[in-house]
Amino acid sequence: MHIVLVHIHIKSEAVEHFKVATAENARNSIKEPGIIQFACLQQTEDPSRFTLMEVYRTPNDQLLHRETKHYQAWRDAVGEMQSEPRQGIKYQNVFPDDTEWK
């Protein structure tokens, strides 16, 4: 799998709006054939910090995701909600393996 953890810091006044916009993007993203899992996590000790876990079959599936209307609407909406640029870090799965990832 091609996995990306995206760390996002949101202005406090935009936190609830960010959650709504990101859930909408996630609901559409999990319908993409190249996306295995798409989760949005909110830090317990600092609710202005979020991490997205995006699990793609291949790196090309991430490129296809970026061409979708739902991603582009999310990207355009959240840009001004961020208090600093978001950071994406790429990973490979050690466990579970590709066949066992649900």
Place this chain on the structure above:
Amino acid sequence: MHIVLVHIHIKSEAVEHFKVATAENARNSIKEPGIIQFACLQQTEDPSRFTLMEVYRTPNDQLLHRETKHYQAWRDAVGEMQSEPRQGIKYQNVFPDDTEWK
């Protein structure tokens, strides 16, 4: 859900041993009734850096996990493999909700 991302930096000579020990711990951990998902991710650009994603039903399920033999064996084995202390950060799920998390 009670979700923990654990960031771990491993000495380069211990990377393969760490992957074996962590996969063994993960295989046992996903059998725990309080654990919904347990994944080990290796950074693509720096293979000495790993992130565990641990998804528990409740905070108490994390405490129960720490009492298992497989966790304690992993903890004891990886301590000296680390090049710095590991860091766990706690999260709540925004998406998907508890009923939809597979």
